[in-house]
Amino acid sequence: MLMLPELLVVATALVVLVIDLFLSERTRWLTGLITLLGLLAAMAAACTNTMHGALLGGRFVVDAVAWWFDILLILAAFVTVILSMDVLNGNTRVRMRGLGARAEYYCVLLFTLAGMMFLISSRDLITFYVSLELATIPMFALAAWRRDDARSGEAGLKYVILAALSSSLIVYGMALLYGLTGQTNLDAIGRILPNHVGPAFWFAVAMLVAGAGSKFTVVPFHFWAADVYQGAPTPITAYLSVASKCVGLAFMFQVLFRIFGGWLHDGSLLVSIFAATTMTLGNTVAIVQHNIKRFMAFSAVSQAGYFLLGFLGPNEAGVAAMLFYMLVYIVTNLGVFTCIIWYQNETGREEIEDYRGLSQTNPIMALMMMVSLFSLAGIPPLSGFVGKFFLFSIASSAGYHWLVALAAVNSTVSLYYYLRVIRQMYIEPPDADARRIPITKKLAVTEAFLFAGVVILGIVPTLYESIHADTATWLATLLR
Amino acid sequence: MIVQATHTVLFYLIAALALVMALSVVFSRKLLRAAIALMGVLALTAGLYILLGAEFLAGVQVLVYVGGIVVLIVFAIMLTRSSDLLEDQPTLPRALLGAFVGLVFLVMSSAVFFSSPFQADTSGAQVTDDTVAIGRSLLDYGPKGYVLPFEIISLLLLAAAIGGIVIARKIPAPSQPFTSGGDLPGEADFTQPRSQREEA
Numbered sequence: 001m002l003m004l005p006e007l008l009v010v011a012t013a014l015v016v017l018v019i020d021l022f023l024s025e026r027t028r029w030l031t032g033l034i035t036l037l038g039l040l041a042a043m044a045a046a047c048t049n050t051m052h053g054a055l056l057g058g059r060f061v062v063d064a065v066a067w068w069f070d071i072l073l074i075l076a077a078f079v080t081v082i083l084s085m086d087v088l089n090g091n092t093r094v095r096m097r098g099l100g101a102r103a104e105y106y107c108v109l110l111f112t113l114a115g116m117m118f119l120i121s122s123r124d125l126i127t128f129y130v131s132l133e134l135a136t137i138p139m140f141a142l143a144a145w146r147r148d149d150a151r152s153g154e155a156g157l158k159y160v161i162l163a164a165l166s167s168s169l170i171v172y173g174m175a176l177l178y179g180l181t182g183q184t185n186l187d188a189i190g191r192i193l194p195n196h197v198g199p200a201f202w203f204a205v206a207m208l209v210a211g212a213g214s215k216f217t218v219v220p221f222h223f224w225a226a227d228v229y230q231g232a233p234t235p236i237t238a239y240l241s242v243a244s245k246c247v248g249l250a251f252m253f254q255v256l257f258r259i260f261g262g263w264l265h266d267g268s269l270l271v272s273i274f275a276a277t278t279m280t281l282g283n284t285v286a287i288v289q290h291n292i293k294r295f296m297a298f299s300a301v302s303q304a305g306y307f308l309l310g311f312l313g314p315n316e317a318g319v320a321a322m323l324f325y326m327l328v329y330i331v332t333n334l335g336v337f338t339c340i341i342w343y344q345n346e347t348g349r350e351e352i353e354d355y356r357g358l359s360q361t362n363p364i365m366a367l368m369m370m371v372s373l374f375s376l377a378g379i380p381p382l383s384g385f386v387g388k389f390f391l392f393s394i395a396s397s398a399g400y401h402w403l404v405a406l407a408a409v410n411s412t413v414s415l416y417y418y419l420r421v422i423r424q425m426y427i428e429p430p431d432a433d434a435r436r437i438p439i440t441k442k443l444a445v446t447e448a449f450l451f452a453g454v455v456i457l458g459i460v461p462t463l464y465e466s467i468h469a470d471t472a473t474w475l476a477t478l479l480r
Numbered sequence: 481m482i483v484q485a486t487h488t489v490l491f492y493l494i495a496a497l498a499l500v501m502a503l504s505v506v507f508s509r510k511l512l513r514a515a516i517a518l519m520g521v522l523a524l525t526a527g528l529y530i531l532l533g534a535e536f537l538a539g540v541q542v543l544v545y546v547g548g549i550v551v552l553i554v555f556a557i558m559l560t561r562s563s564d565l566l567e568d569q570p571t572l573p574r575a576l577l578g579a580f581v582g583l584v585f586l587v588m589s590s591a592v593f594f595s596s597p598f599q600a601d602t603s604g605a606q607v608t609d610d611t612v613a614i615g616r617s618l619l620d621y622g623p624k625g626y627v628l629p630f631e632i633i634s635l636l637l638l639a640a641a642i643g644g645i646v647i648a649r650k651i652p653a654p655s656q657p658f659t660s661g662g663d664l665p666g667e668a669d670f671t672q673p674r675s676q677r678e679e680a
Contacts, residue, residue, distance in 0.1 A: 134639065199596055
């Protein structure tokens with residue numbers, strides 16, 4: 001059944017919410033386990049479903065790209081739930097205050113996941129917009145979940161205001177599209193739209209690009225990211241940096257390929273300018289950050305710039321390259337965030353210089369963090385290098401050699417600031433009273449799996465090949 | 481002819497009034513006054529819907545926005561005693577920048593509206609205001625139905641309500657455990673961080 005993964009996610013959310021009523025405080029950790037089992041079931045349902053097709057009269061369509069996005073999103077949510085469990089169960093050395101209501105947390109998280117999965121499968125403006133809202137509005141609450149932390153509240157409020165602004169731009173753009181074409185079906189709009197290029201068309205492009213850019217943290221629409229990433233509870237920061245980024249990419253796919261697909265070839269220059277500013281500004285600002293979560297926010301902004309290279313052209317390989325790099329990015333970024341969350345659980349610290357001497361207090365975690373950071377910077381043979389290589393080759397084959405050169409320079413700059421963290425871990429001595437920092441089994445297993453992913457995805461190209469084979473004809477059917 | 485003229489006159493009357501109300505929402509320095517003016521804007525918008533022949537939409541507009549949301553806002557203002565709270569005066573550069581951006585947006589969007597040929601309804605179907613038909617299409621799972629967005633919105637409402645309640649709940653006292661807000665027995669184990677529990 002086509003919609004089974006989405007239905008399982010929603011059902012798990014409702015089950016968690018209801019079952020929490022009958023649990024005592026001692027057994028309430030079970031809600032996390034139920035969430036994990038539900039996500040596993042959803043993942044199994046998605047993996048075993050090889051059919052593509054439409055439901056509900058064409059309002060819900062599963063195609064190759066939607067299928068891959070579903071897999072990526074469930075993976076991101078699954079790891080996030082594992083990362084949240086220690087914090088929410090109070091199984092930490094340093095207590096994170098004001099973070100409670102476990103069942104509600106998992107439930108809201110699952111609802112955002114369902115919204116994201118509906119978004120990439122939606123085929124008409126209304127479903128598209130409401131699933132975008134389902135993916136973002138509950139996220140405000142998650143960002144503000146730490147109730148006695150002023151920063152968390154600030155993060156929630158800033159997120160509400162800026163995301164409301166970008167949503168209003170998106171709705172405005174959608175209204176213009178409907179006015180121009182008289183259609184609500186995205187494919188139909190994409191077919192008719194090239195006949196209506198005029199002022200209103202450009203206005204709609206501006207509105208939708210600004211809205212999509214804000215969801216995907218493209219400079220200059222990235223302003224919400226740093227404060228929200230810093231203030232949100234750390235597992236939610238991890239979730240924002242991967243799942244929210246993934247849904248931003250899905251949104252860009254729907255807008256740029258499906259709606260503006262016919263125009264995208266002429267718009268490549270615009271995309272390349274956005275890509276250049278995004279990666280350059282993200283990298284430059286990341287250099288001067290001291291808080292590791294803010295640092296990761298700007299790192300995520302610069303990564304968004306690399307993703308944009310895949311829209312140049314456009315050609316089929318770009319779709320596969322972006323999907324593959326999203327997989328690599330999810331695995332690598334969650335690998336870094338596992339370390340950040342573990343370190344915060346055990347020491348309560350989140351400044352970059354607090355990581356000094358980690359190579360002696362816990363050598364294995366320091367090594368895994370280092371490898372993940374190297375992968376983000378794109379050092380061969382790690383997966384980050386392979387992912388970036390595919391994206392750069394897309395830009396190169398589209399003729400944007402200056403952009404490839406700029407991206408390569410940016411990768412080098414990013415290596416500098418990732419090395420800042422590594423320098424703290426490996427060169428600076430630990431505090432005099434530092435002891436070995438233990439790790440819980442959950443986090444150790446998660447980090448080991450993510451680490452294996454970071455290494456294996458770079459060496460074994462099977463996954464890229466299967467993504468490429470699955471999505472080879474996707475773009476052609478849109479742009480015919 | 482007369483009906484046509486009345487329509488036109490009414491339209492411009494309502495639109496102008498709504499604009500005046502909207503401006504007073506923005507420029508009023510008292511929150512309660514702004515909220516009442518907002519109520520006026522929304523009610524007048526309902527009037528515009530009636531002129532367009534969408535009585536049902538007008539009814540929903542009055543019920544939901546005028547009757548529900550604005551009343552909630554007014555309640556919030558009165559309960560928090562912020563009715564005469566003055567907001568900060570923006571600095572001159574900020575005010576100028578805001579005015580500039582707003583003006584550019586206004587000029588651009590009106591230029592777009594006057595220069596673009598917007599499509600009339602291409603299906604040629606008569607706009608009906610049949611509540612039975614609206615209700616049916618909301619729950620219809622065929623190609624003309626909207627059951628999927630309808631269900632997604634209901635999930636959204638549920639998620640937003642849960643999130644809102646969690647954030648708005650009273651913060652437990654510092655001595656209380658954090659996992660459930662401390663209102664349940666059996667939480668004693670969580671009152672100490674793990675390190676102390678291990679030693680104990």
